[in-house]
Each structure stands twice: as structure tokens, then as C-alpha cells.
Amino acid sequence: MTTYSWQLLRAGSFRLDGGAMFGIIPKVLWSRLTTPDDLNRITLQTNCLLLRADDGSRTVIIETGFGDKFNDKDRNIFAMEDRCLLDALAESDVSAEEIDAVILTHLHFDHAGGTTTLDQNGKPVNNFPRAEFFVQQTEWEDALANKSTMSKTYLKENLLPIQEKVVPVNGSTEILPGIHVEPIPGHTWGQQLVRFKDAKGVVAFAGDVMPTASHAGSAYNMAYDVIPYTNMQSKKDYLQKACDNEWRIIPPHEPGKAVLQVKPHPERKGEFILQDCE
Numbered sequence: 099m100t101t102y103s104w105q106l107l108r109a110g111s112f113r114l115d116g117g118a119m120f121g122i123i124p125k126v127l128w129s130r131l132t133t134p135d136d137l138n139r140i141t142l143q144t145n146c147l148l149l150r151a152d153d154g155s156r157t158v159i160i161e162t163g164f165g166d167k168f169n170d171k172d173r174n175i176f177a178m179e180d181r182c183l184l185d186a187l188a189e190s191d192v193s194a195e196e197i198d199a200v201i202l203t204h205l206h207f208d209h210a211g212g213t214t215t216l217d218q219n220g221k222p223v224n225n226f227p228r229a230e231f232f233v234q235q236t237e238w239e240d241a242l243a244n245k246s247t248m249s250k251t252y253l254k255e256n257l258l259p260i261q262e263k264v265v266p267v268n269g270s271t272e273i274l275p276g277i278h279v280e281p282i283p284g285h286t287w288g289q290q291l292v293r294f295k296d297a298k299g300v301v302a303f304a305g306d307v308m309p310t311a312s313h314a315g316s317a318y319n320m321a322y323d324v325i326p327y328t329n330m331q332s333k334k335d336y337l338q339k340a341c342d343n344e345w346r347i348i349p350p351h352e353p354g355k356a357v358l359q360v361k362p363h364p365e366r367k368g369e370f371i372l373q374d375c376e
Contacts, residue, residue: 100276101295102149102158106348106356107186109146109163109212113139113177118321119309131312139177142310142351144208146183147303148190149277149294156198156274159183159226160292160303161350162212167222167255183212184225197226199274202233203305204289205241206251209350214259222255224263232273234281235266237288246286247324282307282336284329285322291336293345300345307333309351311358311372337370346375 116138120128132140144163151157166182173180184194202210213231214222239245241252267273267290270280282291285306293302306322307329308314314337316330323329340347340360348356355374363369 099295100155100274101152101297102276103152104147104149104294104296104301105190107146107148107183107190108181109144109161109183109186110179110181111141111143111177111353112164112179112208113137113141116140120313121317121319121321121323121326123315123318128312128318132310135177141353142208143353143356144183145348145350145352145356146186146212147301147348148187148192151276152297157192157196158199158201158274158277159197159229160201161203161209161305162200162225164208165211165213165215165225165256167211167214167216184215194225195228197229200226200229200231201273201277201279201292202231202237203292203303203350204237204286205233205257206246206248206286206306207253207256208251209305210241210256211253213256222259224259226260229263231260231264232267232279233264234279234288234290235268236281237286237290238264238266240286240288248322282332284325284332285320286324298346300343302336302340302345302347303350304336304347305350307336308349310349311352311354311356313349314370314372316369334368341370347372 116134147160149158163183215225217223244252272278277294279290289305291304358372359375361371
């Protein structure tokens with residue numbers, strides 16, 4: 099099996115409302131885990147992964163962050179850091195032209211915004227001209243139809259410039275040698291989990307089924323989830339698999355230590371704790 103060397107890329111911090119990020123969990127509880135600002139927003143990160151096949155055959159990106167196309171008003175609303183995935187790649191001496199494949203767990207703006215940038219005429223263009231883009235067929239169709247509880251998260255400027263390079267995926271499969279995906283619905287109908295192997299074992303990246311380490315509790319789900327109960331079950335199954343198989347996992351919006359190991363909760367059956375393994 100093809101294995102990969104990889105690194106975590108921080109594509110830019112931003113802030114979202116803490117109440118929305120924790121759904122039914124009251125502020126008196128979630129604020130013990132993360133401190134909101136005076137607008138009730140909490141700090142999040144856009145975590146992406148850079149993979150290089152150990153046989154030298156390909157370079158892959160998982161997720162692309164929010165990109166660099168937002169205007170000043172929106173950047174202020176979301177407290178977006180003046181940074182994007184291209185900056186993180188440059189710090190690793192990798193150009194966008196070297197990327198052979200981009201894998202997206204889902205197509206919300208904070209995961210797919212970095213697929214494109216604006217050219218000198220203000221037109222959105224593909225950031226990764228050499229790459230194919232792998233996403234579940236359901237997610238792609240829902241994004242084009244703007245099928246979401248949020249009206250401005252599936253943005254056409256992130257989608258249309260790449261549509262000819264999209265490889266729609268149906269269900270669980272090996273999309274590239276050594277890289278597997280599988281549906282993990284709840285946050286969206288078409289979200290997918292990505293997993294691969296490095297020299298130490300399996301690494302898993304499951305999108306917003308569990309956006310931060312603070313969301314490990316079964317009821318700690320986002321108001322943004324389209325099917326909350328399904329997301330809760332998907333998260334439970336994901337954490338159980340990660341625990342049983344000693345996967346390392348990376349929550350996509352964890353602003354702190356983001357490479358984690360899942361262990362059974364010592365006191366609450368069916369619950370889990372996360373430990374830093376960076």
C-alpha cells in the first residue's frame with residue numbers, strides 16, 4: 099500500500115458565533131472549553147493537510163480553507179486572519195502548480211474557499227490547475243443547488259471554476275493509491291471522511307463531524323448541521339473506529355493541538371477523550 103508523509107497546514111484563523119458552534123449546549127457549559135470574545139465569537143482554525151506519496155508519485159491537499167476572495171466587510175464579520183492556504187504552502191516551499199489532487203470533505207466556504215482566487219480582472223479562477231478535485235457526488239450536487247440551512251456557504255465562485263476538474267465520488271472507495279474516503283453524513287448529506295497511512299499508521303480527517311476537540315461529547319454538535327441526530331451518530335461511530343484502530347485524527351477547526359488520539363472516557367461509557375499526539 100502507498101504510504102504518505104504529511105504535515106498540518108494552518109490556512110488561517112477566523113471566528114464564528116459560539117452558540118451556533120455548540121448548538122443545544124448552553125453557554126455556561128461550552129464557555130468552560132473556549133472563551134468567546136465580546137461579540138460571542140470563538141476562535142477557529144482552518145486546518146488542511148499536505149500529503150506527499152512516499153514513492154514520489156503525487157502531492158495531495160486535503161481541504162483548502164476560506165481562501166483570499168472575501169471583501170473587507172466579510173473578513174471583519176468573521177475576524178479572518180490575513181492568511182490563506184497559498185501562504186501555508188509557500189512556507190513549505192510548495193507551489194499550487196505542484197498539487198496533483200485536492201480532496202474536500204465538503205464544500206462550505208471555510209473548506210472550499212481556497213480552491214479559487216481572483217485574477218487581475220476580479221474573476222475567480224482555479225488555484226490548482228494541475229489537480230483533480232475529489233468530493234462526494236451528493237455533496238457536489240447539493241452545493242451547486244445551494245441545498246443548505248445556510249444561504250451563503252456554498253459559493254459559486256468556489257465551485258464553477260473547478261467543475262471541469264471535479265471527480266465525483268459515490269460512497270466508500272479508494273480514490274487514489276493509499277487514500278480512502280467514506281461518507282460521514284450529518285453536518286451535510288454528502289460529507290466524507292478521508293484516511294490514509296503514514297509510517298506510523300492511519301491518519302483520519304473527517305471534516306465537520308467534530309470541528310474541534312471541544313466537540314467530542316455526543317451532544318456537542320453545531321447548529322449548522324443539516325441532520326443533527328445523524329451527525330451525532332456519525333461522530334460516535336467515527337470516534338469508536340478511531341479508538342479501536344488507534345487512528346490519529348485532525349479536527350478541521352481546532353485552533354490548538356490538532357493531531358489527536360482517541361481514548362475511552364474513564365468514567366462515562368460510550369464517551370471518549372482526546373489526547374495530544376503531536
